[in-house]
Amino acid sequence: MKMVLKIALALVMLAAVVAAFFGVPYCAVACKVQPAASFAFLVVLLLTPVVGRFFCETMCPLGILQTAVNWLFHPKTHVRRVCTRLPVGRGQVLVRLGVLAILVVFAVLGLGGLAWSLTPYSILGKALAGFVPGLILAGLVLVLAMIGKGRVWCNWVCPVGTVFTILAKKSVCKHQVGKGCGNCKACFDVPRGDAAPEAGGGTGADTVPRAALGRGVDQPPTLTRRETLQGVALLAAAEAVEKTTDGGFAVVSLPGVPERPQRVLPPGAVEANLFTATCVGCQLCVQACPGDCLKPSLKLKAFGQVELDFQKGHCLTGCPQKCAQVCPAGAIRRLPTVRREDIHMGHAIWRKDLCLRVTEGVSCTACSRKCPVHAIHIVEGFPVVDKAACIGCGACEHVCPSRPEPAIIVKGFARQRVVVPMGTDDLYAEMDALVRGDKALVVAKNGVIVSQKEGRGIAPILNAAEAGDLKGAIVADKVIGCAAAAIAIVGGAIEVRTPLAAEGAKALLDSRGIRLVAEKTVPTILNRAGTGSCPMEAAVKGCDDPEQMVSKIKETLERIKAK
Numbered sequence: 270m271k272m273v274l275k276i277a278l279a280l281v282m283l284a285a286v287v288a289a290f291f292g293v294p295y296c297a298v299a300c301k302v303q304p305a306a307s308f309a310f311l312v313v314l315l316l317t318p319v320v321g322r323f324f325c326e327t328m329c330p331l332g333i334l335q336t337a338v339n340w341l342f343h344p345k346t347h348v349r350r351v352c353t354r355l356p357v358g359r360g361q362v363l364v365r366l367g368v369l370a371i372l373v374v375f376a377v378l379g380l381g382g383l384a385w386s387l388t389p390y391s392i393l394g395k396a397l398a399g400f401v402p403g404l405i406l407a408g409l410v411l412v413l414a415m416i417g418k419g420r421v422w423c424n425w426v427c428p429v430g431t432v433f434t435i436l437a438k439k440s441v442c443k444h445q446v447g448k449g450c451g452n453c454k455a456c457f458d459v460p461r462g463d464a465a466p467e468a469g470g471g472t473g474a475d476t477v478p479r480a481a482l483g484r485g486v487d488q489p490p491t492l493t494r495r496e497t498l499q500g501v502a503l504l505a506a507a508e509a510v511e512k513t514t515d516g517g518f519a520v521v522s523l524p525g526v527p528e529r530p531q532r533v534l535p536p537g538a539v540e541a542n543l544f545t546a547t548c549v550g551c552q553l554c555v556q557a558c559p560g561d562c563l564k565p566s567l568k569l570k571a572f573g574q575v576e577l578d579f580q581k582g583h584c585l586t587g588c589p590q591k592c593a594q595v596c597p598a599g600a601i602r603r604l605p606t607v608r609r610e611d612i613h614m615g616h617a618i619w620r621k622d623l624c625l626r627v628t629e630g631v632s633c634t635a636c637s638r639k640c641p642v643h644a645i646h647i648v649e650g651f652p653v654v655d656k657a658a659c660i661g662c663g664a665c666e667h668v669c670p671s672r673p674e675p676a677i678i679v680k681g682f683a684r685q686r687v688v689v690p691m692g693t694d695d696l697y698a699e700m701d702a703l704v705r706g707d708k709a710l711v712v713a714k715n716g717v718i719v720s721q722k723e724g725r726g727i728a729p730i731l732n733a734a735e736a737g738d739l740k741g742a743i744v745a746d747k748v749i750g751c752a753a754a755a756i757a758i759v760g761g762a763i764e765v766r767t768p769l770a771a772e773g774a775k776a777l778l779d780s781r782g783i784r785l786v787a788e789k790t791v792p793t794i795l796n797r798a799g800t801g802s803c804p805m806e807a808a809v810k811g812c813d814d815p816e817q818m819v820s821k822i823k824e825t826l827e828r829i830k831a832k
Contacts, residue, residue: 290394290552314436317436317440318439325420329429330393335410343418379570380570386572392407392410394550397556525672527678529678531615531680534681535563535577536593536685538601540683540685548601550574551597560583561581577663588609614685617666620678623671624671624677633670635668635669636652646732646736655720665677696713697766697786709747713743714742730753734756734757745765750771751774752806752818754777754815758815764783764786769791769794770790771792771806772790775790781815
């Protein structure tokens with residue numbers, strides 16, 4: 270009965286773990302019982318000195334697969350499972366402890382990717398995700414189980430198995446050798462016709478293990494070792510092939526992978542160093558990502574750990590942090606109270622020497638049109654990135670048509686910036702302080718400051734309105750005259766704040782139901798020299814239609830530039 274329960278639990282765990290990589294709901298919870306910073310694994314560790322090394326038998330998918338392979342290729346070894354672990358030689362102990370020591374050193378040196386790369390869930394996850402090194406390593410583990418006896422990888426290499434072996438050394442429920450067993454090893458494979466010692470120490474010709482009877486011991490395995498190795502190699506090659514055609518017809522020209530100043534981590538991987546220490550590289554987030562922008566790293570320090578790559582997709586602002594929902598290690602945190610567009614993973618960098626606007630004279634606007642947070646504007650014919658608004662989602666890099674590399678790339682933050690909504694009073698105080706300082710314009714939406722701009726005159730608020738940043742926003746500007754008020758109305762602002770406002774601006778905003786909060790109100794806004802009316806105010810004088818006023822502002826700016 271005990272064995273039946275173990276087999277049932279093992280099959281359920283294996284099925285759940287595999288299903289989790291194919292997006293089956295609720296199955297990802299099974300992956301939390303793994304070597305990671307999780308409460309479930311801590312419970313398993315604490316139970317091991319009592320119940321023994323049950324994790325490797327019933328909860329480790331790689332261990333379960335090895336047991337299945339061993340059962341298929343070496344059925345005789347199942348007479349008494351404990352015998353497959355005997356004897357434990359000094360060489361085996363040295364290899365085990367040596368591998369564990371090396372991985373501990375990797376972890377201390379900050380090479381978290383390498384440190385986790387030999388753990389079972391990491392190996393299986395990489396293989397299921399089609400990561401070629403993971404496929405090769407998983408294939409090696411299964412081949413060792415075919416040509417050896419028992420779980421060779423678990424008992425010789427696996428650092429997790431080593432930890433459990435140490436903890437289970439004195440366990441209460443460990444495997445026991447019966448009194449009638451003389452440790453004769455009769456249950457090991459014995460060639461037919463050779464002498465095999467019996468339990469009492471005697472010998473008998475042409476004897477085979479009792480449990481092997483009826484299993485067809487004279488029949489060779491269905492697959493040869495060469496055929497098995499060829500199958501594993503073909504599987505790895507098939508998984509490694511990338512789709513490079515559009516619908517199977519036209520060739521897709523993917524951009525090269527740029528060298529980033531700092532890698533971009535998934536939203537919720539707040540601290541890069543902490544992420545490196547806790548991400549086990551299981552690839553669950555890669556499979557769950559709806560934007561198809563996560564991939565395992567090939568760099569030494571973070572080998573196998575995920576990072577954002579924008580060749581095939583980008584991080585979607587509408588995604589409810591799928592990566593964090595399936596992460597079993599807590600390396601990617603769920604931030605349910607924070608909007609996705611308020612998690613800043615990095616910011617875009619425009620590379621002038623690669624941009625089609627410079628190299629070919631093409632009026633390309635792909636990056637500015639694709640940006641979901643309107644952080645890229647075309648100013649004087651070239652893209653300008655608002656670093657305060659950019660969240661590092663990679664939409665601009667993904668759509669950039671420049672080859673061989675995109676002309677705009679994302680630089681990640683070592684510590685992600687999570688913008689938490691403020692209370693109304695705190696928000697007003699922060700915006701007012703910024704415009705009294707060096708900011709010409711501050712824009713806030715939903716309790717969050719989404720844009721801060723510097724500059725002089727009417728240009729900052731006009732550019733923000735043209736980019737759609739003012740729609741449904743609270744706007745703070747250094748000076749609000751009739752011209753700025755008209756722009757705020759056309760841009761869709763719901764409230765305007767300023768240290769200095771013109772009386773006409775207040776009347777104009779009031780007529781459109783837009784609240785104006787001004788510290789001081791004056792009859793009109795003067796020019797910078799203080800000798801007369803501001804040119805923009807003069808341009809809109811006598812007009813009360815905001816749309817016409819904005820048109821006149823633009824015409825005046827064009828004339829000023831022409832001079």
